[in-house]
């Protein structure tokens with residue numbers, strides 16, 4: 131046996147135990163251990179074999195760190211073959227999460243049992259992969275084509291009772307003693323002389339699959355794929371499960387799996403998997419930094435953000451007090467929360483009784499005195515520094531000692547806000563994204579004086595409410611919004627230079643952005659940027675700069691809310707449509723200021739919009755605003771819908787090559803001016819050294 135896999139005989143049952151913390155991933159030693167154990171169990175007096183895992187979970191998948199490295203024997207298919215060919219029944223005993231290769235191991239077993247809290251699933255698609263160890267062939271054979279396709283293309287796991295209903299497992303073990311329950315089940319199977327049920331022996335009747343089903347599935351998946359290539363290949367594999375004998379189906383699956391595992395899309399998605407987890411680690415905070423208890427939360431301001439943030443806490447059972455300026459504003463805020471919950475219920479994502487209990491956790495007030503016992507306050511009032519300082523001074527007066535005082539500000543200086551209190555160590559930024567109850571990112575902002583345990587608590591509570599957390603230092607706009615400046619600017623400059631709005635947005639949407647920047651401007655309201663620009667004194671005096679944004683706002687075209695902006699919108703469906711009037715106006719405006727328009731390629735659109743993100747990202751790294759390049763990627767993928775299949779702006783830059791990015795920025799600087807294009811010193815240095823951001827990040831991590 132290997133160090134991480136042990137084998138023992140308990141009565142007449144052989145028990146293989148895997149112990150490879152933290153998640154029993156199928157590293158080479160695990161594969162080898164299981165393989166050896168299965169073989170030796172064939173030789174002893176055991177009558178059946180239980181495959182069980184120690185620790186918090188059944189095998190949670192292949193070891194993702196091994197992808198991209200030379201393969202090591204035995205491969206997973208060999209191990210699965212040994213299990214399936216065993217002359218004695220092998221019973222998988224599942225707890226925690228049997229995922230990916232882990233669930234595929236269980237599908238090669240002859241029987242599967244699980245405790246009620248267990249989950250099973252094939253989440254490979256979330257890593258840009260498909261199940262590469264028989265999952266696409268075995269799952270449809272026992273759960274049916276449609277259920278298997280839904281499960282594999284969504285990547286979402288199912289709970290034990292649902293898995294039983296779907297035929298993915300055979301038994302739910304009562305109670306929590308899985309090992310005893312699985313032994314009992316194995317003995318029952320032996321006693322009943324149960325057959326060796328091999329899923330590979332099942333054939334799918336092709337007539338059960340309606341004509342055109344796979345084509346329709348492909349089309350539907352392509353619409354939501356956003357640059358991801360795995361879905362289409364998953365459909366091909368399931369098609370193979372219907373049309374081909376098992377061995378050929380497995381071959382097809384392997385072939386397509388290998389294509390995906392070596393693709394840049396999967397590399398990007400695996401990068402994000404690890405980046406998400408790394409972002410929770412704060413470089414100078416010891417792992418055992420204590421955290422403060424958060425049992426009661428207050429939100430100041432029940433507007434767009436406050437309401438959504440309140441829902442995040444109520445959703446995990448934490449009571450919330452929402453404070454507003456008056457009863458009318460409070461009623462409006464509570465109304466929006468109720469409406470949002472009702473939509474969730476209508477979509478079937480929340481049972482009605484749970485909606486009531488969640489709403490009951492949110493209380494409204496207009497009285498600061500009622501906040502004297504809360505553990506965390508999150509301020510989400512208008513974006514105005516003076517107002518925020520006033521509110522923090524008030525909170526300082528009423529909140530108990532040790533309460534964490536957080537601001538959801540998008541841009542303001544957390545240190546100045548903290549200085550309005552007598553306890554700057556308790557002040558932190560907690561920047562949610564709109565809609566706050568939906569968007570995954572929480573950008574926590576560490577002030578100059580924020581205490582370690584306050585940062586640790588902000589990260590921990592973020593995880594508890596289901597957010598992906600990243601940490602930023604203080605600067606105007608923090609990591610995410612600060613980087614956006616050049617993206618928005620160039621999207622409008624491109625119009626002056628000869629693009630139509632459709633051309634700009636389509637190029638970026640083809641790249642994988644959920645929505646192009648101009649359509650996004652229309653959604654957020656063009657007046658927001660207009661007002662923000664009016665307040666700025668640092669913008670170059672250039673008639674080209676934000677010209678169309680300004681012209682449109684001054685015509686009363688503020689975007690979706692006025693029915694038109696860069697586009698026109700169908701009043702009923704809000705569908706966006708190109709607007710010939712805007713296109714003509716762009717030409718006129720360019721002529722007025724003497725800009726000669728030209729043909730612009732998609733490649734240029736992408737470079738001019740995305741390279742400023744990368745360049746600002748490099749400055750953010752140099753200044754220590756972000757801890758590491760991969761944190762920036764996390765911010766962009768989870769907060770700004772940057773395509774996960776591109777791995778975030780810094781990973782994307784590494785793929786393009788930093789020298790190429792640097793050279794283009796220099797070219798644009800020489801053409802369009804230093805006021806817009808100034809290569810970051812770190813980008814220049816890495817480009818000249820032939821390095822990547824990832825390499826630089828690793829070097830920093832090690833130093």
Ligand code: 3HC
Pocket residue numbers: 152153155187190191192193194195206227229230231232234253254257259260261262263265404407408
């Ligand atoms: N390989 C390598 N490391 C893994 C891993 C895996 N499959 N799954 C998790 N880890 C690591 C994480 O990176 C993390 O490491 P860290 O502590 O150094 O940051 C640690 O295990 C704990 O992970 P989480 O923080 O995510 O722990 P949670 O308890 O929150 O979640 C989990 C546990 C649900 C299992 C989650 O980790 C997860 O979803 N893992 C990935 C599962 C997956 O995608 N499996 C399929 C892999 S591909 C495959 O199997 C191909 C096959 O078809 C051939």
Ligand code: NAI
Pocket residue numbers: 430431432433434435436453454455459463509510511512513514521538539540541561562563564
């Ligand atoms: P909003 O205008 O929808 O809501 C603000 C709410 O604060 C209003 O309901 C108002 O009545 C209330 N309010 C104002 N003064 C108050 C006071 N003195 N006491 C109590 N309540 C008061 O604004 P929104 O969009 O929710 O923004 C709030 C904050 O969140 C801002 O700082 C903003 O920058 C930030 N933010 C906004 C995002 C967005 O997309 N809307 C995204 C991330 C952060």
